[in-house]
Amino acid sequence: MPTVEDDRVSRRRYQREQRARAEAEELLENKSRELFLANQKLSEYSGHLETAVLERTTELRQALVQAEAASAVRTRFVATMSHEIRTPLGGMLGMIDLLEMDEDNPEKLEFLKNARISGQALSRIVNDVLDFSKMEAGVFVFEDEGVDIRALIGSVIAMAGANLISEGRMIESKVDLSVPPLFFGDATRIRQVISNLVSNAVNYSTDGIITVCAKSTPHAKGILLRVEVQDFGIGIDKEQLGNLFKDFSQISNSLTAAARGTGLGLAISKRIVEGCGGAIGVDSTPGFGSTFWFEIPAEVLATPQIVEAEHTLDEEFAETFSLKGTRVLLAEDNAINQKLLLTYLDRMGVEAVLAENGRIAVEKFEPGLFDLILMDVAMPEMDGLEATGLIRKSADLKDIPPVIVLTAHVMDAIQEEASVVGVDTVLCKPIPFRELKAAMIKTLGRSLMFEPVHEEASVPAVETLVKAAPRNVTALMSGPMAEDLLLMFSQEDLSQLVSKYVADGQETLTKISEAHGLGQAANLRENAHYLKGSSLLMGFNRVAALCTEVEDNAVDISASRMLGIGQEMSDLFSEILDHV
Amino acid sequence: MKGTVFVELLKMAEDAFGEDVVDSVLDKADLENDGAYTSVGNYSCAELMKVVEAFSEHSGLSPEVLQRKFGNWMHEHFAQNFPEFYKDKDGSFDMLEALDGEIHVEVRKLYPEAELPRFTTNRKSDNHLEMVYSSPRPLVGFCHGLIEACTANFGETAEIERGETEAEDNCTTFQIKVTS
Numbered sequence: 001m002p003t004v005e006d007d008r009v010s011r012r013r014y015q016r017e018q019r020a021r022a023e024a025e026e027l028l029e030n031k032s033r034e035l036f037l038a039n040q041k042l043s044e045y046s047g048h049l050e051t052a053v054l055e056r057t058t059e060l061r062q063a064l065v066q067a068e069a070a071s072a073v074r075t076r077f078v079a080t081m082s083h084e085i086r087t088p089l090g091g092m093l094g095m096i097d098l099l100e101m102d103e104d105n106p107e108k109l110e111f112l113k114n115a116r117i118s119g120q121a122l123s124r125i126v127n128d129v130l131d132f133s134k135m136e137a138g139v140f141v142f143e144d145e146g147v148d149i150r151a152l153i154g155s156v157i158a159m160a161g162a163n164l165i166s167e168g169r170m171i172e173s174k175v176d177l178s179v180p181p182l183f184f185g186d187a188t189r190i191r192q193v194i195s196n197l198v199s200n201a202v203n204y205s206t207d208g209i210i211t212v213c214a215k216s217t218p219h220a221k222g223i224l225l226r227v228e229v230q231d232f233g234i235g236i237d238k239e240q241l242g243n244l245f246k247d248f249s250q251i252s253n254s255l256t257a258a259a260r261g262t263g264l265g266l267a268i269s270k271r272i273v274e275g276c277g278g279a280i281g282v283d284s285t286p287g288f289g290s291t292f293w294f295e296i297p298a299e300v301l302a303t304p305q306i307v308e309a310e311h312t313l314d315e316e317f318a319e320t321f322s323l324k325g326t327r328v329l330l331a332e333d334n335a336i337n338q339k340l341l342l343t344y345l346d347r348m349g350v351e352a353v354l355a356e357n358g359r360i361a362v363e364k365f366e367p368g369l370f371d372l373i374l375m376d377v378a379m380p381e382m383d384g385l386e387a388t389g390l391i392r393k394s395a396d397l398k399d400i401p402p403v404i405v406l407t408a409h410v411m412d413a414i415q416e417e418a419s420v421v422g423v424d425t426v427l428c429k430p431i432p433f434r435e436l437k438a439a440m441i442k443t444l445g446r447s448l449m450f451e452p453v454h455e456e457a458s459v460p461a462v463e464t465l466v467k468a469a470p471r472n473v474t475a476l477m478s479g480p481m482a483e484d485l486l487l488m489f490s491q492e493d494l495s496q497l498v499s500k501y502v503a504d505g506q507e508t509l510t511k512i513s514e515a516h517g518l519g520q521a522a523n524l525r526e527n528a529h530y531l532k533g534s535s536l537l538m539g540f541n542r543v544a545a546l547c548t549e550v551e552d553n554a555v556d557i558s559a560s561r562m563l564g565i566g567q568e569m570s571d572l573f574s575e576i577l578d579h580v
Numbered sequence: 581m582k583g584t585v586f587v588e589l590l591k592m593a594e595d596a597f598g599e600d601v602v603d604s605v606l607d608k609a610d611l612e613n614d615g616a617y618t619s620v621g622n623y624s625c626a627e628l629m630k631v632v633e634a635f636s637e638h639s640g641l642s643p644e645v646l647q648r649k650f651g652n653w654m655h656e657h658f659a660q661n662f663p664e665f666y667k668d669k670d671g672s673f674d675m676l677e678a679l680d681g682e683i684h685v686e687v688r689k690l691y692p693e694a695e696l697p698r699f700t701t702n703r704k705s706d707n708h709l710e711m712v713y714s715s716p717r718p719l720v721g722f723c724h725g726l727i728e729a730c731t732a733n734f735g736e737t738a739e740i741e742r743g744e745t746e747a748e749d750n751c752t753t754f755q756i757k758v759t760s
Contacts, residue, residue: 012607013599013603015616019614024619027618027620027621
């Protein structure tokens, strides 16, 4: 052992420490490398994950697109099929109606009635399927219009009640005073829901009264309308309540055999009500009956005088009334429309006096001479609104008959002005026969005769006309108008009318081109509107659409677009003539 | 075997016998890396046995005694360097019971490949703990020394007995009885 403290360490000790240090450093480096590699692996893994997620997302998106496409194809197929079924069905029902009119043999009448009931049932089913496929496809559009719930419930009950009276059953309506006379909503759809609920109540009960109640409570949007349909039928078990509003579901029981349908009614009703922002439900006690109800929020409509006639009075309801002997002043400048409307009026048994424009209408008007005035809006010399104003000033208001305005304008554009001059009802072209008649009945609204259907429709041998009619040209027309025209006119008459329309249209088209060339916007607009009116009434919707485009853009439509429109219209006219 | 054990063993030897003695003992012992150990390294347990053997020969103390002394030394090292493990422990039993469940868990976070002994404890009464030690290495004496130091660290006096028969190699049951 050294006697003196020595701070220095031996060479071997130093070398040993160096060696230990080198080992430690190597270990450290290895550890660092391992960490780096581990980190790299993690990053790679995370990258892989992101790629995998992206790939999977792409795959899913593709699958979704494919599924949606498949669904759209299916829906389109159903819609097309429904339409294809509906068209011949409509024809059959029409034929049955015509046969019923001419038939006196009670036995055959009974057969025809049964055929009609079956046809109507089938028609309902097809309509349900069509509605449903529209909803599936997301093309089910709600409209906003004035709804008169009292008239609406009345017409539903009138329809359903006709079949029940013979069974000694009753349907009654209780509309609370809190319900406003008019509110915004989709009358057709609301009617469909009520009709569905009433028809269910009828099908699922054998006796007892059926009650339709409506009341309203304040709501942020205006009012919350609640409609209830109560029956004292078989009722529904608790377990079945949940499935009730599902697609294609039906409560099965001894009565189901009697209850027809697709099981879509409530599913469609639910979608309609929810589409209107409302709710639908049912309270039921088995053995005691059910109360189906729905609630929808609605905005109250303040000006009640202008409504679309078709929605306040059911078309079929209108058929039970006669307008025979009603005296009507018709102001219409378009020759085609004159012919068409006069034929309509003649079929209704109406005594019509024609005025070729607003000024002539004012001249021909005398207090006590007419029960109703039908007034076109856009006419030369004096338009329909001005004429209406003048007529109303010319005599005591009590001697002024109600006025129905017929227009190809968009409803909103004219509504306010029309209400100022005292128009009772505004109808938008195209106006099918029954819609016009319903509006006239509604507007007259007094001393109406109740007559059996077949006495009123006294057009001779309509079925032969339909057979002989030039089907080709009607194929170019929109559905409802074509149907009307086929019923109204003989082949010669219709050919003549169409030819006249084309000649008139070609002339007007020349005027349109000239007006555009001279930069006369007002003139251009006037002529386009004129042609639009007759095109709508004839059901040539594409021509009407082109006219609308010109009318709306009269000031700044480009020369090239004008040329294109002119060309397309010419082509359309040629096509129509080819089919006559 | 973790390098820190070797490093601490040589420190204890230096403390007891001086650097020169350690140097010459290491020189004489036939060691794989001539005794150049780092605490972050890993070395075979046989090497540790050789070092213990060499110092035993030099000092005349039995390997068993040396292991127990080293256990005491090592505990001192732990107590100074890892005081956080002692913070919430009231006595040696608490500490011994926490070896597997707490301390070895922390060791594995730093050295996932470490081969650790297992300690199974069974508290017979308030002052009697039975602990079964089992290890791949013949370090029973070392373990005994650690337990001794642990009880002393908490100011306790304890009797520590080893089971007479051992169920397997390097497995011992300690009966630890705290007397005051």
